[in-house]
Amino acid sequence: MNLKELAGILGLSQTTVSRALNGYPEVSEETRERVRLAAERHNYRPNHRAKSLATGRAMAIGHVIPISTKHEMVNPIFGDFIAGAGETYVKQGYEMVLTVVEDNKEDEAYRQIKSRGNVDGVVVHGPTLNDPRIALLNEIGLPFVVHGRSSGSNQRYSWVDVNNKRAFERATDFLLDLGHKRIALINGLENMDFAIRRRAGYETAMTKRGIEIDTSIMRSAEMTEIYGYRAAREILAADNAPTAFIVSSMICAIGVRRALSDLGLQMGKDVSIVTHDDMLSYLPNGDDVPIFTATRSSVREAGKRVSDMLIRCINGEIESSPTLLLEAELMVGQSTGPAPR
Template identity: 45%
Template sequence: MAVNLRQLSALLGLSQTTVSRALNGYPEVNAETRKRVLAAVRETGYRPNRAAQRLATGRAYSIGLVMPIAAGMDSDIHFGEFLAGLAEEAVRHDFHFVINPAVPAEEEATFRRLAASGNVDALFIAYMRAQDPRIDILKSLSIPFIVHGRAIGGARDYPYIDIDNTGAFYDATRLLLQLGHRDFALINGPCDLTFAIRRKKGMERALGEAGILLDPALQEQSPMTDEHGYRAMQRFLSADRPPTAVLCSSTVLALGAVRAINQAGLVLGRDISLIAHDDVLPMLKPENFTVPLTTTRSSLRAAGTRVAQHLIGSVSRQQKTPIQELWKTELIVRASTGAAPARCARPVRSA
């Protein structure tokens, strides 16, 4: 049977106040004492009484999210994977996770109401938009927060975790250029989201260095579902000069794109090459496609875990400075990329 705070304190020869302060990250408790307390917690299975702790500390031991909802807004398995990582870390520290839905026009009021309620100790936001007004709102609330992603423009003095989306699609495009491709297409996420803006920027930068413009008719920006990927690829393949190289912002989009390629009787990796951004989704592994996909890889679950670590550290006072992390992606080459077909296998101009 797990011990209570009084029993744990007696076992350690410490006051209940000292043990409580050690568990809550108060800086006046030295590192050696905190280490002893945490070791005893693991050995005894002690679980803090959150109701009592809330009364004593004024903390809710909860992380909050305001989730935009609207008619026609698709659910997103990518966000589910991110939340899984965040939830796993929250459970490890006995934190709760509070989701407050709001229509986009009421996000600001919902943030303020949630912060004022005392039901959460920290907030995070995701799916960043250019010039995103939510950052200034959170900065005004005097509550720890972090951004998954980055805005474009405006102040940069806020904590964030993001991946180098520009670099990811720059590197992917360079690989395809080195394979001789000259006719490119892009199946991207929604045009107002900054990850999609930056991925397009990285692709266009690499193409520009090779003297190539991305044809507006060979671009799609839409919700990241397999159906959107399928329809976009069908449209591209019916063009007067179809692409031989395609970048997809998700393996979910790639699933639909590959379906259209197969229906057209084309061979992936020979007739047309494809690179997808892969968020390491457990039920959609790029290596399990009939033709394994080349990917730019970054784990959404790991990002969710890191966001939780930062917020919990901020709440418990173990982390004193805001973090800004920009993660590089891995470029993993598989069979979906190959040399360009003869019709466009021309030398690429060096940068």
């Protein structure tokens, strides 16, 4: 069915039907709802190109991924984020444009995107300390929302983030309350904002309890299973090994658990683990009872929130530079217990 046929069924002009479907304010709520229900009943889908011409917009959102981080393309965290964002794009009639670029050409990619006008805005992934992309995007005037934040940036920008510092402070306090004092930190790359904030939360909790920070039981690297495994084996082989680990990723935590198994140590009894859980679709944290005690925050939900915020900014529906800080939930699982004597 096309627009003309739908308009004929409703007894309305094509212009009125188009404006109702695209949310124009001059169309009454009663008419808008009538058109929406008819469109659903007759399985009508607006023509993307026609909608773009009518609104003067590309009706697309961009995601730029540097080649050096091409692992993001198969990273389940990125995949869940895109799945969440995609739900919003479909509902709002937007398409997604994914651009993979060489590391030293990322700035050029954003400038080309702006000049071509093939997207209405972009999502910024993996913000770093003083991330230069924020100043660039403000300079060229391309609407954007950051998934995360950039420590040290004095720019105005929109972002959606989880309270990583508070989450890891709570996780550390939980282990300290169980009597653990030697707590290792297996973190992500610490030029990344989330990892900076998670380390800060860990250190804050330890310092408040009067426990000296020991960098010999702290690690920072790309968050993979093998990294978690090797880091745990190395830390546990040293004198005065820790009785607990705080880990920045469920994937790394699986590696830590494998290291404990290799060493004949029982998780939750000999060594405790608290991890961060992005509530990944393909990697659930157990069934009724969580396997890992975890600070939980859905990256899929974050994808929905980021994309919705960006589209609303593009539409002028909300104030400039909105922000949203999500709190992680601490879920107690089978991976933690009192510190061993």
